[in-house]
Structure formats: C-alpha cells, structure tokens
Amino acid sequence: MKCKVEKLCGGCSNLKCSKALQAKQKQEYVENIMERAGLQVKVAPVLMAKNDLYYRNKVIVGFAKNKEKKVYSGLYAAHSHRVINTSGCLMQPKLVNEIIDEITHLVDSMKIELYNEKTGTGLLRHVMIRYAHSTNQVMVVFVTSKVQFPSRRNLVNALVEKFPQIVTIVQNINTRNTSVVIQNESIVLYGKGMITDILCGLKISFTANSFYQIHSEQCEELYELGKKLLNLRAQDKVLDTYCGVGTIGLTLASSCREVTGVELNEEAIQNARLNAKQNGIKNIRFVAMDSTMFMREARKFHQKYEAIILDPPRAGTTKAFIESACFLQPNRILYISCDPKTQARDLIVFKRFGYYTDEIHPVDMFPYTEHIETVALLTKRKMRSNQTPFKNKHTVPKTRSNFKSSKFSKKTKFKKR
Numbered sequence: 001m002k003c004k005v006e007k008l009c010g011g012c013s014n015l016k017c018s019k020a021l022q023a024k025q026k027q028e029y030v031e032n033i034m035e036r037a038g039l040q041v042k043v044a045p046v047l048m049a050k051n052d053l054y055y056r057n058k059v060i061v062g063f064a065k066n067k068e069k070k071v072y073s074g075l076y077a078a079h080s081h082r083v084i085n086t087s088g089c090l091m092q093p094k095l096v097n098e099i100i101d102e103i104t105h106l107v108d109s110m111k112i113e114l115y116n117e118k119t120g121t122g123l124l125r126h127v128m129i130r131y132a133h134s135t136n137q138v139m140v141v142f143v144t145s146k147v148q149f150p151s152r153r154n155l156v157n158a159l160v161e162k163f164p165q166i167v168t169i170v171q172n173i174n175t176r177n178t179s180v181v182i183q184n185e186s187i188v189l190y191g192k193g194m195i196t197d198i199l200c201g202l203k204i205s206f207t208a209n210s211f212y213q214i215h216s217e218q219c220e221e222l223y224e225l226g227k228k229l230l231n232l233r234a235q236d237k238v239l240d241t242y243c244g245v246g247t248i249g250l251t252l253a254s255s256c257r258e259v260t261g262v263e264l265n266e267e268a269i270q271n272a273r274l275n276a277k278q279n280g281i282k283n284i285r286f287v288a289m290d291s292t293m294f295m296r297e298a299r300k301f302h303q304k305y306e307a308i309i310l311d312p313p314r315a316g317t318t319k320a321f322i323e324s325a326c327f328l329q330p331n332r333i334l335y336i337s338c339d340p341k342t343q344a345r346d347l348i349v350f351k352r353f354g355y356y357t358d359e360i361h362p363v364d365m366f367p368y369t370e371h372i373e374t375v376a377l378l379t380k381r382k383m384r385s386n387q388t389p390f391k392n393k394h395t396v397p398k399t400r401s402n403f404k405s406s407k408f409s410k411k412t413k414f415k416k417r
C-alpha cells in the first residue's frame, strides 16, 4: 500500500504488512506483554477487521502554510506538532477527505487566520470531523482560540451547500495553552450539535465531546464478542463502567434484568440517556460520576451486580476501583482495554483480589497502526478462608438488614431496593 507521507506521519506504522502479518505481530505483542507481567494467559488469534481502509470515523486536522503561503491541512508528524499534508489519507472515509480538502480551500480563500501555538495568536486551531458510517451523517467542529469567528456564516453556508451529508457544524472554543484539542465550551452553528449512527441495530447519537469507537463496524464485532463472553442471564444486574454514550450497556439491555452505566463526562451521559429513550430501552439508567467513586459507593452500600464491565481509557483503571469491584463479588467481570500494557498491570491487581482470566482476546480496532484492543473475561476463583485481600473499613459485608436500613449518601444515585 502506498502513502505519500508514510515516513513522516507515523500513524500507520504497519502499512507495508499484510493482514496475516499484522495479525501475527499483534498477537505476539500481546503475548509478550502478558508474559512479562507474569500472567499465564492464552492469547487468542486477533479478530481482524473486514474493512481495514477508510475506517476512521473521527479525524482531527491542524492547519499550516507552505512556502507559497498556501494553506494546507493534515495530521501532525510523529512526535511533533508539525502539520503534514495528509490529504487523501487511506484510513479516513473518502467523504471525510473531500470535506477536509474543501474546508482547507475555504480557509485559504477566506483568509481565516491560523492559530500559532508558539505565540498564542490567530484563530483557527483545528478541525474535527466525525462521521456516522451507517447513516452517512457528518459533524464538523471548528476549534477556535476565541469566540469571535468572523467568517463563520459564509463558511457554514458554503459547506452545507456543497455537502448535504453535513448535518451539524459546531464551534468549539479552546483558549488554553494545551495540546488537548477539544474543550468544554461549544456553540452550535448549524443543526443539532449531534450526529446519529446505527450501531448493533440501535440508533446511537453523540455530540462533539463524547467518545465513540473509531472503527464502527469493528466495534460491532467487539461488542458481539463481549456479549458472547458475558453470556448474561435474564435475571442479571449489569454495571457498565466508563460507559461513554452508553453503547455497551444498551446493546446488552435486552439480555438482562437491568443495566447501570457510569461515565465521568456529563455530555456523554446526556447522549446515553437520549440513546436509551430513542431506542425505547427502559431497563437502563446512567450516572455521571467517576467510576472509582461510584465503585466505592457501591461497595459501601453492598450493591449486587452479576456482571461488571469496564472499558477505561488508555491509562487503565485504579486499584481502588479493582478492590471495590472484586469486593462486590460479581460472577464475571469483562475488561475491555485499548492498551494491553495497562490492562496487564490491572489484571495483576484483579488476580490479587481473586479474579482471574485464562484468555485474552485481541480485536483489531485500528488496522495498519500498532494499536490493539484486548478483551478479557475474569471470573472468581476460590481463595483459602484465611486469605482476605480486602483491607479497609468496608471489609465486613453488611447484612441484608443492615443494608436496608443504612442511609444512602446524597451524592450517590442508588435506588433503595
């Protein structure tokens, strides 16, 4: 496969590898990590993506000017903030590439000021495009350094006229000296500020700040695998932590009694609630809260879940989360991870609290890159009666009557049972 900026970009380090070679390398990569962590687990063959080109449903580009002072756009060169021209990128949907090219042309012809990171001057920092594969809907987000955005009307009109697939355009204001692209303040310039995809047969809407898996088709495979491993029963209560816009819990809701989704990002929780409503799913609720804090509260009130799911960001989860999750004694824990290194670190802690896995399932969510998603089902193994790994004051589980009479903290949104 040929890419003109392959050596500069660093995004697709496996561009020259066949599918079979990528599968082998990624499996060995996970095996090495697990082995080095001292975990005796089998690593299953990698579940490779059927579509390995034009898959990225989220793209963020920066802008710069060439020697002739003409504006170009693209990703950053590896380990730098130098913009390289990635027009026509093979990992981005063709429509997304066309829209980026048009925006770049408009930014140039309308003489929109580019932001300068070094001096902190200028206006346009980045453009983010989000794409819904199943519905062909597109969201465009202009990230600016200030609220005043003089040419925005003309820019919006020109874009929606040329691309009817653009259903919403948002301005995100980032005044900070940071490499975090998207900040909390947004103004909707056109449409509703969200796009809707169809995922696992459900209508899933999300806004600019909410997480949505990068490879939508492969995400369906990932969730299908998770569902199969969990093997839920109709009476099960499920906790879906780090739930984003609720996608995992929503796809499981019809196979269990009830689901609780927990997520730090309030905007994502609002999306999740809308997603439950627009799919008529009633046995799910969402809590906007840090997952570790939630888990601590759940432990305090001795909540019972048959299955706990965690799908944290690359940094993995916390020891406090793991300790509390294991204390609740679910039958199974499903750990989905986008970084096998932090997953291995966390699996060691799970093991200390009695939860083991025999097998890791890698899923290739990021073809041609070095990244890999991994899924592990953990189940409880018996410990000797004198082995109690739990240390702090909630060691002794409350009796049922204790639990019923205990006062619920105002912060926590547990329902009395």
Ligand SMILES: C[S@@+](CC[C@H](N)C(=O)[O-])C[C@H]1O[C@@H](n2cnc3c(N)ncnc32)[C@H](O)[C@@H]1O
Residues within 6 Å of the ligand: 210, 211, 212, 213, 241, 242, 243, 244, 245, 246, 247, 248, 262, 263, 264, 265, 268, 289, 290, 291, 292, 311, 312, 313, 314, 338
């Ligand atoms: C890898 S995403 C997974 C989202 C979702 N499970 C999915 O498949 O789309 C991780 C999510 O965790 C959320 N998050 C990050 N830190 C968190 C925390 N401390 N507590 C709860 N959620 C957190 C992020 O906002 C993000 O939505």
